[in-house]
Amino acid sequence: MYKKMTRITCIAVFLSASTLLNATDLTKAYSMPDASKMIEKDLLKPAQKFTMPKECVSTDKDSLARGEYIFHNLNGKKAKATPPTGLAKFIEKKDKNGKVVKKPKQYGNCVACHNIEDAKGGGNIGPDLSNYKTIFMDTKVRDNAFVYQKIADARIDVPNTHMTINLTTGLFNEQEICDLTSYIVSEKK
Amino acid sequence: MKKLLLPFALVVTMAYSGEQFAMSDADKAMYEEMLENNPADIYVESGGELFEELGGEEALIKFLGTTEKELPKYIAGFPRYIKKLGNVVGIDQVLQAMQVEQGKKATKLKSEDMFSMLAYVKSLANDEQFTIDITADKHIKASYALGKKTFDTPRGGRGLSCLSCHSKDIVGMILRTQPLPDLGEAGAGATWPAYRMTKSSLRSIQRRFQGCMNNALLKVIPIGSKEMVGLEVYISTLAQEKKKAIAIPGLKR
Numbered sequence A: 001m002y003k004k005m006t007r008i009t010c011i012a013v014f015l016s017a018s019t020l021l022n023a024t025d026l027t028k029a030y031s032m033p034d035a036s037k038m039i040e041k042d043l044l045k046p047a048q049k050f051t052m053p054k055e056c057v058s059t060d061k062d063s064l065a066r067g068e069y070i071f072h073n074l075n076g077k078k079a080k081a082t083p084p085t086g087l088a089k090f091i092e093k094k095d096k097n098g099k100v101v102k103k104p105k106q107y108g109n110c111v112a113c114h115n116i117e118d119a120k121g122g123g124n125i126g127p128d129l130s131n132y133k134t135i136f137m138d139t140k141v142r143d144n145a146f147v148y149q150k151i152a153d154a155r156i157d158v159p160n161t162h163m164t165i166n167l168t169t170g171l172f173n174e175q176e177i178c179d180l181t182s183y184i185v186s187e188k189k
Numbered sequence B: 001m002k003k004l005l006l007p008f009a010l011v012v013t014m015a016y017s018g019e020q021f022a023m024s025d026a027d028k029a030m031y032e033e034m035l036e037n038n039p040a041d042i043y044v045e046s047g048g049e050l051f052e053e054l055g056g057e058e059a060l061i062k063f064l065g066t067t068e069k070e071l072p073k074y075i076a077g078f079p080r081y082i083k084k085l086g087n088v089v090g091i092d093q094v095l096q097a098m099q100v101e102q103g104k105k106a107t108k109l110k111s112e113d114m115f116s117m118l119a120y121v122k123s124l125a126n127d128e129q130f131t132i133d134i135t136a137d138k139h140i141k142a143s144y145a146l147g148k149k150t151f152d153t154p155r156g157g158r159g160l161s162c163l164s165c166h167s168k169d170i171v172g173m174i175l176r177t178q179p180l181p182d183l184g185e186a187g188a189g190a191t192w193p194a195y196r197m198t199k200s201s202l203r204s205i206q207r208r209f210q211g212c213m214n215n216a217l218l219k220v221i222p223i224g225s226k227e228m229v230g231l232e233v234y235i236s237t238l239a240q241e242k243k244k245a246i247a248i249p250g251l252k253r
Helices: A002-022 A036-042 A061-072 A132-137 A144-152 A174-185 B002-020 B025-036 B039-053 B056-064 B071-075 B091-101 B112-123 B138-152 B162-166 B205-215 B226-241
Strands: A090-094 A100-104 B080-082 B087-089 B194-196 B201-203 B250-252
Touching (some): A036 B226, A061 A174, A132 A174, A144 A174, B039 B201, B056 B091, B087 B091, B087 B138, B112 B201, B138 B162, B138 B226, B162 B205
Antiparallel strands (some): A090 A100
């Protein structure tokens, strides 16, 4: 009888000890990394109205070539052809430790959503930009400033646009927006 | 009968394909092997073995405080609030907590082993519909809201949100040769982990989210973060609304 008792107590003690062990705090026993700060830093700034620089839109051969290249390519790593004068394949950027690293230059990949002359695998989320000069410019439905603003920040006239935001985000500089504008409004062969 | 037919069919197809694409002996061997072992199944199987090391279903049932009968429906309710973990978590995070409780090292969330284990455990709920109740408690309510907010928020180099490409009005339109899927109708929540053929590997849905973020130049946020778990809750409820049954492992382009 006595022996049996101790055995039961022993088991009881063992059980409660293991429940105690089991009751270890598990709230830190798995990873849940913080992403809120990453998102905070990555947020899109409010819609911005831009003034088109003087002599922005031109028929300069290099500018048109850059516009075309940016329109049809995704980035310097994916692009096959050599970029035209004034456009790099890779750019140097400082990483978070201040070290300079080479990164592929991002382009527009506008063909992902828009068809245009000579587009390969053009998408249809955005309007077809083929014959843009004849249909929209010569008829004065659009002007250079409209196209410039649309590429720079499309939200000014379409607040919930599906289009990419290219100048407010700093993805491109003014010159590159001018190159794209020049290309779209130009007469294509 | 079936056993006899298969090799016969194989011989016929190989003979035919031989005319068009000359196959090396090595290629033939690989082809035969692929027919016998669907790549996704190998991962799920190895996930099952890793899960056994943790005590398998029995241990999971005990950890979650459910029953054998209720387990599939319970799994179909993930991501969900687990009181002793203090958060809305994915199945992968539950597995980590089980490992730590057993004095083992937690498998990294972003690892092949974890994707495999996750696929195995979620496959226990195959044929079930999601049982996520976003009104069950304030935690899941907040997680859903955070997921939806994360989905709708434009950010990154091109100022895009998930919604930019996954809103109802552009479903089926073409983005660079790819039709945009309706994430609910495609049952995205119910078909990941999936074998992604273009990546030749098994990946979880949160890993898939990272793929879209990376392509669209959104800063890639870590798997397991509150925002990622929230996104998984949100996307899973889209499959739930369309009554899509869980079917793991999925097979994707």
